[in-house]
Amino acid sequence: MATAGAAGSRTYSFKVVLLGEGCVGKTSLVLRYCENKFNDKHITTLQASFLTKKLNITGKRVNLAIWDTAGQERFHALGPIYYRDSNGAILVYDITDEDSFQKVKNWVKELRKMLGNEICLCIVGNKIDLDKDRNVSVEEAESYSESVGAKHYHTSAKLNKGIEELFLDLCKRMMETAQAEERAKGNGASQSASSRRGVQIVDDEPQATPAGGCCSSG
Amino acid sequence: MSQRRGIHVDQSELLCKKGCGFYGNGAWQGLCSKCWREENQREKQRQIQEDQALAERLQREEEEAYASRHQRAQSQPAVTPFNKFEERKTKEKSSRVNTVTKFFTPSTKTPPKKDAGPFDTQSTPSPSSSAGRQSSLDRDRATQEFIDFLKAVKSGREIFKQCRAFTESMAYKRDMGADELSECVQDFYQNLSDRLHNQFKGSSELVERVMDEVEKYMMTRLYTEVFCPETTDDEKKDLAIQKRIRDLHWVTIEMLCVPVDEEIPEVSDSVVKAITDIIEMDSKQVPKDKLGCITRCSKHIFNGIRVSKKEAASADDFLPTLIYIVLKANPPRLQSNIQYITRFCNPSRLMTGEDGYYFTNLCCAVAFIEKLDGQSLNMSSEEFELYMSGQASPNGPQPAASSSSSGSAALSQAHNSLDVLTGLDERQERVIEKARQLESDLIDWTDEVEQKVQSALESFPLETQQSTTSAASETASAALSAIDSENVENELLPPPLQPQVFAG
Numbered sequence: 235m236a237t238a239g240a241a242g243s244r245t246y247s248f249k250v251v252l253l254g255e256g257c258v259g260k261t262s263l264v265l266r267y268c269e270n271k272f273n274d275k276h277i278t279t280l281q282a283s284f285l286t287k288k289l290n291i292t293g294k295r296v297n298l299a300i301w302d303t304a305g306q307e308r309f310h311a312l313g314p315i316y317y318r319d320s321n322g323a324i325l326v327y328d329i330t331d332e333d334s335f336q337k338v339k340n341w342v343k344e345l346r347k348m349l350g351n352e353i354c355l356c357i358v359g360n361k362i363d364l365d366k367d368r369n370v371s372v373e374e375a376e377s378y379s380e381s382v383g384a385k386h387y388h389t390s391a392k393l394n395k396g397i398e399e400l401f402l403d404l405c406k407r408m409m410e411t412a413q414a415e416e417r418a419k420g421n422g423a424s425q426s427a428s429s430r431r432g433v434q435i436v437d438d439e440p441q442a443t444p445a446g447g448c449c450s451s452g
Numbered sequence: 453m454s455q456r457r458g459i460h461v462d463q464s465e466l467l468c469k470k471g472c473g474f475y476g477n478g479a480w481q482g483l484c485s486k487c488w489r490e491e492n493q494r495e496k497q498r499q500i501q502e503d504q505a506l507a508e509r510l511q512r513e514e515e516e517a518y519a520s521r522h523q524r525a526q527s528q529p530a531v532t533p534f535n536k537f538e539e540r541k542t543k544e545k546s547s548r549v550n551t552v553t554k555f556f557t558p559s560t561k562t563p564p565k566k567d568a569g570p571f572d573t574q575s576t577p578s579p580s581s582s583a584g585r586q587s588s589l590d591r592d593r594a595t596q597e598f599i600d601f602l603k604a605v606k607s608g609r610e611i612f613k614q615c616r617a618f619t620e621s622m623a624y625k626r627d628m629g630a631d632e633l634s635e636c637v638q639d640f641y642q643n644l645s646d647r648l649h650n651q652f653k654g655s656s657e658l659v660e661r662v663m664d665e666v667e668k669y670m671m672t673r674l675y676t677e678v679f680c681p682e683t684t685d686d687e688k689k690d691l692a693i694q695k696r697i698r699d700l701h702w703v704t705i706e707m708l709c710v711p712v713d714e715e716i717p718e719v720s721d722s723v724v725k726a727i728t729d730i731i732e733m734d735s736k737q738v739p740k741d742k743l744g745c746i747t748r749c750s751k752h753i754f755n756g757i758r759v760s761k762k763e764a765a766s767a768d769d770f771l772p773t774l775i776y777i778v779l780k781a782n783p784p785r786l787q788s789n790i791q792y793i794t795r796f797c798n799p800s801r802l803m804t805g806e807d808g809y810y811f812t813n814l815c816c817a818v819a820f821i822e823k824l825d826g827q828s829l830n831m832s833s834e835e836f837e838l839y840m841s842g843q844a845s846p847n848g849p850q851p852a853a854s855s856s857s858s859g860s861a862a863l864s865q866a867h868n869s870l871d872v873l874t875g876l877d878e879r880q881e882r883v884i885e886k887a888r889q890l891e892s893d894l895i896d897w898t899d900e901v902e903q904k905v906q907s908a909l910e911s912f913p914l915e916t917q918q919s920t921t922s923a924a925s926e927t928a929s930a931a932l933s934a935i936d937s938e939n940v941e942n943e944l945l946p947p948p949l950q951p952q953v954f955a956g
Binding site: 247301303 | 656709751754755757758764765766767768770771772800803804805806809810812815816819820823827828
């Protein structure tokens with residue numbers, strides 16, 4: 235389900251969700267990556283919640299669709315609707331805000347429970363330009379990330395640090411996962427079933443959806 | 453002689469013209485009573501038969517005319533206003549809608565037909581036959597467009613055959629559950645797009661275009677059968693969410709923390725447009741078109757946020773605003789539409805595309821509205837219950853704080869306009885006053901000039917003027933003569949120099 239299904243021309247289409255608390259800088263991160271802008275008053279884009287990026291990684295074309303999610307606590311329960319069928323998740327926290335790191339931990343638990351190991355997780359400590367106010371220790375964040383099979387990155391949207399690497403790395407990992415999946419499938423006989431099931435969305439009861447079922451079959 | 457002849461009636465003339473031997477009567481056209489009755493009966497019979505034939509012919513003609521009109525309306529709809537009317541009429545007739553939720557379909561808005569005449573009763577489908585409900589008009593148009601599109605595509609005939617066969621086979625699966633139907637359609641999409649890729653070697657772009665058209669053709673044909681089918685409880689859910697949204701009428705912009713400022717005219721304009729678009733979704737038949745409505749609605753929302761906040765909208769801003777729009781619009785058959793799109797839309801569009809993102813947000817908004825409680829609006833659950841039960845309204849206890857509700861906004865706007873109007877009024881009066889002053893000034897000025905001229909005339913009487921002019925003419929003539937006299941002296945002067953031509 236990671237591929238666009240285009241057998242002739244190999245183009246990967248990946249969906250990446252951005253998760254994290256309200257003011258950790260999700261939007262700044264993605265705006266910096268896609269538009270190379272930070273706090274710009276002359277914004278040309280109408281919105282920063284759905285952005286796409288075309289990449290070329292080792293000769294393979296990759297279409298990246300980045301889905302921003304509403305970070306407010308009251309929308310937390312809607313998470314599963316956003317992140318189903320996504321190939322990657324970027325979990326952002328603010329290094330000056332211990333609370334936002336706890337939120338990331340909650341997200342990781344939920345994602346692993348719902349989507350298993352199919353999804354590539356990135357844990358991102360944003361705002362390293364404010365390192366003097368750091369409240370989340372580097373060791374703790376990195377050891378936690380390793381323990382849940384996620385990669386940890388340090389970024390600053392303001393200084394444009396670490397963002398390009400983050401997305402490039404994530405794309406490579408998602409491609410590996412997609413290729414491994416394809417090999418496992420063999421001749422792709424079950425491809426139609428799995429990619430089709432990817433859109434069987436149950437809208438009314440996001441919590442009750444055994445989302446693991448729909449993706450683990452692939 | 454002649455007189456005699458006049459009254460003479462021959463014996464034979466008195467007899468019945470039929471020659472039956474009885475005497476005839478003039479009143480019966482010279483027939484005897486028996487023959488007259490026979491003749492008369494036959495005449496009557498023929499009259500009746502003729503009348504009948506005429507009636508039949510008229511009816512047949514009418515029928516033909518109707519049928520041809522019908523056909524024309526089908527083959528080239530909306531060409532003339534008349535055809536349009538016919539089209540609406542057929543739509544009206546064929547869509548026997550008996551559910552409340554279908555209230556919003558445009559076809560039901562047309563007035564009841566009057567002139568359909570005797571054909572109406574025989575062609576009225578039973579309400580239960582869903583095939584009859586479908587507007588054959590739309591289907592035929594979709595088929596035509598599909599065929600036209602496929603003409604330009606390699607192996608288009610093959611694609612069309614497959615689609616038609618599949619669509620027709622769907623008619624026999626009417627009793628299946630909605631999920632199985634969805635499975636069938638999605639399987640078909642998948643197989644077809646795989647085939648297009650592998651067998652016909654189409655580029656992904658072309659395949660996408662073909663798949664869009666396939667979806668359009670198939671879903672237009674299947675719409676009434678698979679939209680809100682009777683096997684599901686979609687309709688119940690529609691009514692539930694509709695009631696839920698009505699019950700939540702008291703939710704304000706502040707409670708949802710929506711970052712739009714409806715006091716700005718451009719923003720409130722965007723809000724209205726967004727509401728219109730989300731309501732319009734129900735009127736579309738093809739999943740892609742429905743998604744298009746959601747996307748347009750979202751774009752208007754983004755515009756509203758950008759104008760209000762002066763920065764690009766993030767998901768943190770977008771979702772609350774979308775929830776607010778859904779609450780305000782209360783779109784008809786919301787759940788049915790969402791289910792329909794989920795079941796029958798092309799999967800690639802929903803998975804990664806921009807349309808899919810907005811659709812997902814709409815699903816989130818609906819889920820949020822369903823689960824909404826006091827906590828999610830930053831209020832106590834008691835307060836929430838009070839508002840829900842209608843015992844209190846948020847405007848009651850704090851009327852000043854929530855003054856930015858739409859009603860008072862409109863009122864303040866009206867006040868503003870009134871102020872502007874009074875200002876204009878004052879300025880206009882000033883202008884009129886100035887104009888009057890100018891007018892009187894002008895009159896004064898002409899009077900003054902007249903007076904001055906008059907006084908000048910008085911101070912220099914006409915006679916003196918005449919004497920001076922005559923004196924002047926005398927001196928002038930004297931001067932002339934003096935010049936003449938001087939001319940004599942001029943002859944004594946040497947001749948003027950002549951230009952000389954030098955040779956060489």
